[in-house]
Amino acid sequence: MANRINSIVVLLIILLVSSCTSKVKPIEGVQSIKEMDSIYYLIDQSKTLQDVNKQNEYLLKAYHNSRILEDDSLKSKALSKITIEALRIRSFDLFKIANKDRFQIVLQLKDSMGIGECYWRYGNFYLATEDLDSTYYAYHEANKIFEDIEYDYGSGSMLYGMAIIKQDLRDYTGSEILAFQAIKKLKSLKKNTTLYLCYHLLGANFYDLKEYEKALFYHEKAIEYLKSLKYKSNYKELSLNSIGLVYLQMKNYNLAINSFKEALENHDLRKTDTRFYTAVLDNLTYSRFLNGETLNIEEKFNEALKIRDSIHYVSGVVISDLRLAEYYGVKGDTTKAISYAKEAGRLAKTVNNHRDRLAALKLLSQLDRSHTTGYLEAYVSLSDSLQAQDRAIRNKFTRIEYETDEYIEETKRLTTQNILISVIGGIAFLVLILLYFIRQQRAKNKELLFEQEQQKANEEIFALMLKQQAKLDEGRTEERHRISEELHDGVLGKLFGTRVGLGYLALSGEDNDVKDYKSYIGELQTIEKEIRDISHALKDHVLSAESGFITVIEDYVGNLAKIHKFGYRIDNDEQISWDAIDYKLKVTLYRIIQEAVQNVVKHAKANNIAIAFSLSQDTLQLKIEDDGEGFDNKKSKKGIGIKNMESRILKHNGKLQVNSKIGSGTTLTVTVLI
Amino acid sequence: MTQTLNVLIVDDHPLIVKAYQGALNHFNKIKPEYSFNISTANDCEQAYAKIQQASKGEGIDLVFLDISLPPTNDGEIVSGEDLGVVMRELLPETKIMVSTTYTKNVRLNSILRSVNPDGFLIKNDLTPEILTEAIETVIVDPPYYGKAVLKFLRKKSSKDFVIDRIDRRMLYELSRGTKMGEMPEILNLSIAAIERRKRILKEEFNVDGKGDRELLTAAEEAGFI
Known part of the structure; x- marks a missing residue:
């Protein structure tokens, strides 16, 4: 079992290296290039060396050099390289400090990818030190992060790693599920190496579940992926060995033998992976032995044992011992068989290979008839304690997963809650805005209505004022007429009578007196003429008395002028017969003047206002000028006041023109046809 | 040979009546061949009664007629002008001497047309x-027009264009300050027709393009008002 894990660790490390080299970023910053170069140089140098200790020395140097770097992505990258190499040469102390440093940096930088990678490497490290639950936890954390950032390759690799651990703990179903999840992530990425490993894992899973047909199916599938691989390693032999083992279990010894033989056709195998080579060799011999062959069996078993022993491959030696024990058992050499089995059990115990220890105990119970019960008891207790251990670890995993599930659930719940809150919040906000707008609109409407009413009231007041003015004028005119008439008919008549009467008096007296008398009578006649002129003048005023409109305007502007202290001037054109002009137009003109004067008072800070009416042909022109501050005609938008005036005059088919410049007052010109 | 003339003096001012009487007495002094049988009236009522009475009797030879007089009780006759018209009907032979303080052309024109007086004096x-001269002229060889009346007649005859009764009325109403809105009712014309007439008149008086005020001033000067 341990040998399998070890080989997988190597595979994973290879994967990781490939995944990292594919993401080499351009070096940022100049000042650290020198240090970076020295670090990379040291790392590269270490790769070329054979001696592990020397390699470790170089890497340590590289790590020390990296410590002077600032905590940034560059340092993270350098540390990443160091951790990979450290793991490769199994320099765990160096790995631990380097990965810890890197972990702190990426946490600071909030570099999710880096955090995920750190976890991944921790997982690999724990796997290498066979701390399975820590490994599982680390892979799990890495997977969480990779899923968050949707890094499918990392996620798939982590799932595969977890699947291996579950398989190792004989949770085959769990392992299968994880393997399929990994395949799902990886399939679209065409990561064929990992895919191969996944299918291989599935094959191994079904082998352990004793579903040999399915195991064969997945191994075949794994081999299919193998075809598209550039770097094939010893995968083909691995698959062939696995298939051979399946056939072995199916007691199809011929096919098993063929498979093992095919694997051994690779003559480099002994050099590249001696352990694996011995395993295949041993498996082949074992198959042949079970097939009933006798030729060279003992020698071949011993050959494998010898090689294993020479490379201190203890687990391999155990298996060799077990097989030899079985061989001698069948041959009837019980003493030899028991001694091999006992040796296997002892060795298995030293390397904690429980499965092989169990196998040894089982074998012993069969071989050593006198101690069968003792061996069986030991077998049962060991198997029970192993199961309990497995269960405890599995429970731990379940907890890790459960916590994650809970975390996911919680996140989901929170997300839903968040969505709900934001939706409700959004709706509430919209409703509030709507309400606000409705309110504003209503207020505006009210204001408009109020303005309308006010305008109406204003117009009524104006009409009343005009009427009042007309009445006043009428009264005045009447009075003038009365006085005029009185003067004309009464005073004048009497004066005339008196004068003529006096004229016929034949006065006798001094010549001078008579002359004076005549001149007085002449004077009387002049007085008469004056009185008559006065009388006529009084009546004549009828023509110019029709300017009630102007009077109303004068009253209005005059009042404002008194309050706000500005000078004003109103020029009327005598040609305009205001009485003949439509009452509505007069109201409009009045309102425009009102608005304009109010604007002047409110904004312009003017000292003088000039209002002038003029008539040419049938066009009436009203000009309102001020000497106030003025405003920028082009820039500023039309105010509501000007718009109002415009719309008013438009109803009479007139035009309104506003000319203004900052600092030179404002001129408002209204032209309308009458 | 002495000729006695029946004279009626109509004036609401006793002073003026007295003045006329003084004038007649004076005339009698310088021309003794004329003697006067004078009766007086102070208002239209009295005057009308006297006229009616005279029309049945020996008639009236000369009337001094004032224009502004208190009207009759029934309000039929409101001025000396009306009295003149009545007199022209009842006593066609009577010589009428209008004497008034009115100097407005429109009034003069109206009196000339309706009464066609034998003498026309402006009191002032x-x-x-x-x-004295007027009395003699009217008795011997009428008419006698005062200077103001002569001036008016001259101005009027110098205008060679004719304006009809409606135009005249319109000008009169305008001068009175009648509003354009009321015009159609008074003249029985549409507002457009009135405006058209106004425009033509403005052209005639050479004030085209100007306001009503100019038109009225020009028309008055020309004696149409």
Whole structure:
């Protein structure tokens, strides 16, 4: 079992290296290039060396050099390289400090990818030190992060790693599920190496579940992926060995033998992976032995044992011992068989290979008839304690997963809650805005209505004022007429009578007196003429008395002028017969003047206002000028006041023109046809 | 040979009546061949009664007629002008001497048309000499028009265009300050027709393009008002 894990660790490390080299970023910053170069140089140098200790020395140097770097992505990258190499040469102390440093940096930088990678490497490290639950936890954390950032390759690799651990703990179903999840992530990425490993894992899973047909199916599938691989390693032999083992279990010894033989056709195998080579060799011999062959069996078993022993491959030696024990058992050499089995059990115990220890105990119970019960008891207790251990670890995993599930659930719940809150919040906000707008609109409407009413009231007041003015004028005119008439008919008549009467008096007296008398009578006649002129003048005023409109305007502007202290001037054109002009137009003109004067008072800070009416042909022109501050005609938008005036005059088919410049007052010109 | 003339003096001012009487007495002094049988009236009522009475009796030879007089009780006759018209009907032979303080052309024109007086005096121009001369002229060889009346007649005849009764009325109403809105009712014309007439008149008086005020001033000067 341990040998399998070890080989997988190597595979994973290879994967990781490939995944990292594919993401080499351009070096940022100049000042650290020198240090970076020295670090990379040291790392590269270490790769070329054979001696592990020397390699470790170089890497340590590289790590020390990296410590002077600032905590940034560059340092993270350098540390990443160091951790990979450290793991490769199994320099765990160096790995631990380097990965810890890197972990702190990426946490600071909030570099999710880096955090995920750190976890991944921790997982690999724990796997290498066979701390399975820590490994599982680390892979799990890495997977969480990779899923968050949707890094499918990392996620798939982590799932595969977890699947291996579950398989190792004989949770085959769990392992299968994880393997399929990994395949799902990886399939679209065409990561064929990992895919191969996944299918291989599935094959191994079904082998352990004793579903040999399915195991064969997945191994075949794994081999299919193998075809598209550039770097094939010893995968083909691995698959062939696995298939051979399946056939072995199916007691199809011929096919098993063929498979093992095919694997051994690779003559480099002994050099590249001696352990694996011995395993295949041993498996082949074992198959042949079970097939009933006798030729060279003992020698071949011993050959494998010898090689294993020479490379201190203890687990391999155990298996060799077990097989030899079985061989001698069948041959009837019980003493030899028991001694091999006992040796296997002892060795298995030293390397904690429980499965092989169990196998040894089982074998012993069969071989050593006198101690069968003792061996069986030991077998049962060991198997029970192993199961309990497995269960405890599995429970731990379940907890890790459960916590994650809970975390996911919680996140989901929170997300839903968040969505709900934001939706409700959004709706509430919209409703509030709507309400606000409705309110504003209503207020505006009210204001408009109020303005309308006010305008109406204003117009009524104006009409009343005009009427009042007309009445006043009428009264005045009447009075003038009365006085005029009185003067004309009464005073004048009497004066005339008196004068003529006096004229016929034949006065006798001094010549001078008579002359004076005549001149007085002449004077009387002049007085008469004056009185008559006065009388006529009084009546004549009828023509110019029709300017009630102007009077109303004068009253209005005059009042404002008194309050706000500005000078004003109103020029009327005598040609305009205001009485003949439509009452509505007069109201409009009045309102425009009102608005304009109010604007002047409110904004312009003017000292003088000039209002002038003029008539040419049938066009009436009203000009309102001020000497106030003025405003920028082009820039500023039309105010509501000007718009109002415009719309008013438009109803009479007139035009309104506003000319203004900052600092030179404002001129408002209204032209309308009458 | 002495000729006695029946004279009626109509004036609401006793002073003026007295003045006329003085004038007649003075005339009698300088021309003894004329003697006067004078009766007076102070208002339209009295005057009308006297006229009616005279029309049945021996008639009236000369009337001094004032224009502004208190009207009759029934309100039929409101001025000396009306009295003149009645007199022209009832006593066609009577010589009428209108004497008024009115100098407005429109009034003069109206009186000339309706009464066609034998003598037409403006009181303000009047002096004892003029009055004496006027009395003589009217008795011997009428008419006698005062200077103001002559001026008016001259101005009027110098205008060679004719304006009809409606135009005249319109000008009169305008001068009175009648509003354009009321015009159609008074003249029985549409507002457009009135405006058209106004425009033509403005052209005639050479004030085209100007306001009503100019038109009225020009028309008055020309004696149409």
